[in-house]
Every structure is written in structure tokens, then in C-alpha cells.
Amino acid sequence: MPIMKELPLVPAERALKVIGGRWKVFVLYFLFEGPKRLSELRRLIPDVSQKVLVQALREMEEHGIVDREIFAEVPPRVVYTATKLGLSLRPIVSALCTWGRQHADELNAIDERARVSATPPSRCTEVTNSRRTEVANSRRTEVTNSRRTEVANSRRTEVANPPTQRTEVANPQARRASVSTRTSLERSSTGTRRTETPSRRTSARTKPGSDIAAIRGGS
Amino acid sequence: MPIMKELPLVPAERALKVIGGRWKVFVLYFLFEGPKRLSELRRLIPDVSQKVLVQALREMEEHGIVDREIFAEVPPRVVYTATKLGLSLRPIVSALCTWGRQHADELNAIDERARVSATPPSRCTEVTNSRRTEVANSRRTEVTNSRRTEVANSRRTEVANPPTQRTEVANPQARRASVSTRTSLERSSTGTRRTETPSRRTSARTKPGSDIAAIRGGS
């Protein structure tokens, strides 16, 4: 009774399941370069335990994005290859990466700005990660939202972990942006329509598949 | 001591953290349409518990992809809006969705083909989810890999959940594909270089940040 977990129906959710997990993107990244043996992957991704790496590879194989070829030589040799479907993930991984970098830059900019405005005079031993001290602009009332103004992230059980360094980047923020152009996301392609009568709450667990008729294509 | 979890340094990993979690994409999807109140989101995503939804929204606010505006009226009103950064996720979510749909189609096609080739004569009450019965082509030896040839997914603790319907789509598979064009993914943009002396294994937990000097931009 191995893995297999019945992927979600909703496309985006499904995709996230497939590339989700801590190491899948790394594996993909290296498999995009070309076929790799297990030992190579282990070398390329030193922080993953073999168990988990194999697990990830099994799932990816299961999901049809990697192929596994066994060479029963001595010593045994196993080569993992990105399938066509797997290779089709390349632009997505790439986009994720690009976005992640941009996101890091923008957030750091905001954090830096927030810090210069109110610097605690005492010495900072650890990295303090503050975040927006926004003001909620109301239609009728003014409310100053001062939640979670400064959160110190205390390293937990680590020992000699390199700190998460941060630098500053000048960057403006944007307040509100008009939204309109709807993109027809979601909707499970083949079948499973269901008109979804209302008043169905607190019913079944809806765990894996999640009927989620919510994401309708229209409206 | 609320949330805040120190995002990973590696861009792609970071991005996945930001949109990861079961409901973030749904929230994003609806916020792309325009600002939404909490109650609206609850209505639009009926399967999420309020606690978790609020959690997700808090994280997304923390990560700078949604704004939260409080209107201290009676009754209280709170509106969530996608920030500029959040809106920049739209193409990614869209891509994920597209890919998920395609993935569902292709996998179903393979499954269907696998089923017609070896149909168990007994009656199938549940959906059987089989997967490739690949043959590993060796350079020297031939090895028939017949692992996990048929995995029955027995619905677990559910009650009256609409079944995961499946249809068939004609579609060929691809065997191997040449890979070469490297895209410069990864590499945390700002700072944190570290030359990483070798022979550092089985050291610290490397849990959250994960130094992962692995993903170098070059090579």
C-alpha cells in the first residue's frame, strides 16, 4: 500500500499538489538539465534525506512527470528523467522563481523602510523581521491598524545556522489597483459538473477531491 | 506570538510557500476579481473553516500580497484586497490552472489506455487508478519494472462525496526528450552568498531557511 493520494479536481490545486512538497522544485530544476541518477540528485540537493527524496521521486513518477529507468548492473544504477509532461512545468517553475526573487526584493524594501522610521535604540542581536504598520483607510471612519508591528523570529532548535541576511532596495509601494479582466481559470476540464444546490453545509468531510463547485468558469 | 515563519531564501521555494497551503489559490482567484469581505470569501469558498481562512489571509497580508482594510462601523466590516504584488501572481495562478487541467487530461488518457489493455474481469465498483507499467530500457541489461502496477484507491473516511469522475482523451506519450536550454533559475537576489566549505554534513537541522547553497546560478 504505497503512496498515491488522489489528486484534487480543481486544476490549480492539483498543480500545486504535484509540484508541492519541499523538494519537488529542486528535483525538477535539476532534471530539466538532463537525466540524473539518484546519487547525483542527492549530491545536488544535499539537505534532503534519501527517504524523502525517493518519496518525492515516487510521487512525481506516479504523477507522470518523471520517468525512472533501472539498470540492473553491478553496482545498481537508476536514472530519473523528466517526462514530456514534466518538462512542461519548466516555464512554471521559472515563473515561480522569478516571482520569488521579485517578492523578496519588494518585501525587503518595505521592511527596511519600516525599520528606519522606528529604530529601537537597543542592540539587535538577531534579525528582526518587521512588517507593515498599515493604516486602514475607511469610507466613513478612520481606523489605525497596529497589529503585529514587530515580530522577533527566535531561531528555534538550530545550532549554527547561517542567518537570513537581508539588504535594502529602494522601491515604492502601490495602494489599491483596479481589477477587472477576468481570466477563465479553474473548472475541471472533463466532466463533473454538478449544479450544486445550496444549503449544503457541515456535510461530508470533502477532504481530498473537494467538490468545491465554487470555482465556476463563468460569472 | 502570532504567525510569521521566515520565508525560504530560494526564490522558487519561497514563491511556493507564499501561494502554498490548501486555500491560498482560491482566495487569490477571487481577490483577482476585486476586493472581497471575509463573509464573501467564506461564501465563495464554502469548504474552508473560518479559522483557516483567516489564517491564510493573515499570512498573505504578512507576505504583502493582500491588503486588509477595517471599517469600524456597526456591524464591523473588513475588506481584503489583492496588492500589486498579489496581482502579479495572476499569470502564475493562471498557468498553474492551465497546467493542472492539461495534466489531468494526459494522465487520464494514460490510465484509460492502461486499463483497456488489462481489464480485470470482475466488476469494478470503485474507480481504479492504475499507472504506467514501464519497461526500463537498459544500456546493457533489460529490466522489466513492474512496480505498483495497479493501485486501487479506496475512498477513505468519506461519506457521500461526489466521485471523481474521469473521461478519456486520445493522446500519445513521449519517450525521453532532449534537454539543454538552461534557464538561470534560483539564486537569492540580494546578498547571502557564502562560499560554503565542503564536508558539512549531518550538522544543524537546516530547517526553515535552508542554506541550500546548492542552486547556484552557474554551472
Added chain:
DNA sequence: CCGTATCCCCTCCGATACTG
């Protein structure tokens, strides 16, 4: 070299109940 099994912690997420 490749892989599995075991143990164990910690996160995610759901249910429920209670405040403003």
C-alpha cells in the same frame, strides 16, 4: 548504490466554542 522501515516532531487544517 538504491531503496525501505521505524520513530518522532511539527505543521496544516478542521471542528467547536467563545468575544467584540
Added chain:
DNA sequence: CAGTATCGGAGGGGATACGG
């Protein structure tokens, strides 16, 4: 309506040891 507190289960993922 919006939000928090608390409990509890399921699963991901790490360390380690063992088997082909």
C-alpha cells in the same frame, strides 16, 4: 460580522538503521 482560543487528527519530512 469578524475574529481568537483550544483541541485533535493526518500527513510531511527528518534521522537512523537495515536489506537487496
